[in-house]
Amino acid sequence: MANILVIADHDGASLKPATLNAVTAASKIGGDIHILVAGKGAQGPAEAASKVAGVAKVLLADDAAYEHQLPEDVAPLVVSTVKGGGYGHVLAGATSVGKNLLPRVAALLDVAAISDITAVQSADTFERPIYAGNAIATVQSSDAVKVVTVRTTAFETAAAEGGSASVEQVAGAGAAGLSSFVSAELTKSERPELTAARVVVSGGRGMQSGENFPLLEALADKLGAAVGASRAAVDAGFVPNDYQVGQTGKIVAPELYIAVGISGAIQHLAGMKDSKVIVAINKDEEAPIFQVADYGLVADLFKAVPELTAELEKAR
């Protein structure tokens, strides 16, 4: 059986959890799992990758050209690694990095790419949601190399400890000279990362303004939760766009999702309907969100949210 190449998602210092979800998906395919870490001074992520349970080998490509994961530079490296190593699958988490890179890799290999899989049926057959999650397609690939991005919330994270893979240096062609990184503006938050949080508290248009989001933040802090938002709240400028949960934002599947002042448009549901327990707080009892909520509270959020925060405080 051919080996599987997983592309590490990392920030130069640490390995992102999405990589661990991709490793779990890879383990369901069968074959030796190798992780490719491309970066500059990326020893840290490479060592972390070598400890992941189930990983046979880590390939580290250390070059200034790979510092910002520009696909123009990294895609040729992945292609030469795949061709040189005879890999049958290339996997990555369906993060903004994975989605940017893997289709470019697939086209260079002249194979179809399979986006955002939610299940592995066999080495060549996968399930993936289409139409904003309103249908599940089962697709079979006849290509020699399967290039696949993995919906992180559909697969458990692989154990970050327990493995002892060797780290091998690999070299690529370096900078392609087509693109360069200029700057990044990251949203700072002390709270857990949205896609990995156990609890998510999300606000929608009903929040009325960005100044009211601290109400949700107070509740989130009580629950150790991440704060999300609907597209309406993002478009209205209440919160930055990386808070957005939905078809065009982030896909989350926490144990508890609390939707506050969110009507529940299909584009939003596509991003959260796999949550284990959904709570909706909305004053409109006809809101579609109540059709998927396990517990619905028809109430004014400006009264209910502080009450809920206080009640949780009391319960401690």
Added chain:
Amino acid sequence: MKILCAVKRVVDYNVKIRVKTDQSGVETSNVKFSMNPFDEIAVEEAVRLKEAGAATEIVVVSIGPAQAQETLRTALAMGADRAILVQTDGATEPLAVAKVLKALVEKEAPGMVILGKQAIDDDCNQTGQMLAALLGWAQGTFASKVVAGDGKVAVTREIDGGLEVVSLTLPAVVTADLRLNEPRYASLPNIMKAKKKPLETVTPDALGVDVTPRLKTLKVAEPPKREAGIKVPDVAVLVDKLKNEARVI
């Protein structure tokens, strides 16, 4: 600079889709179709670049059935100059679409190609990246701001942790995210004028592209249904249920 824009005709985003009972796909007869929302944003951006003097001509392309002409007319009414329909039957995969677009790029020689970041039917998010790869061009995906300069374009991209700015050598491929702009409505006079704008029809064969699918769809099924739960009367009951029934806090 000439700009090439690719647009797709998809089931309207407001439609609640139904899976066919034989699980061969999604019901598309007697369903409202419209332009993929991300592609509207791509067209709007091209028109704005032209209005700002950064672009000289906008060519819109669609790959699909004869009805995709309507989608192209919509783009022409928004301000595109001419249109090309690459007529196919059946669905085309992103790789095939990218190959068709590559053939057209070689013919038209645009300075920039703008696409939507994903189609809301197949949700692939692949075509722009694949086209850039095939052309050996730079890619600026999930763009929320595009500033065309001399021989370069600065693209602000939406990434998981926030925003990132990259500088790309032209020619380049850009894919539009939702926040790039707010597409305009086509006015009636512009819709009338769009009827007279040139629309050329070609086939993939004429472009020398094989559009045979690489993936086989074995079935399309409904996702597991989520049942509505209960309504609770107040916050105290909610906390009690979450703690003792659902055991999530």
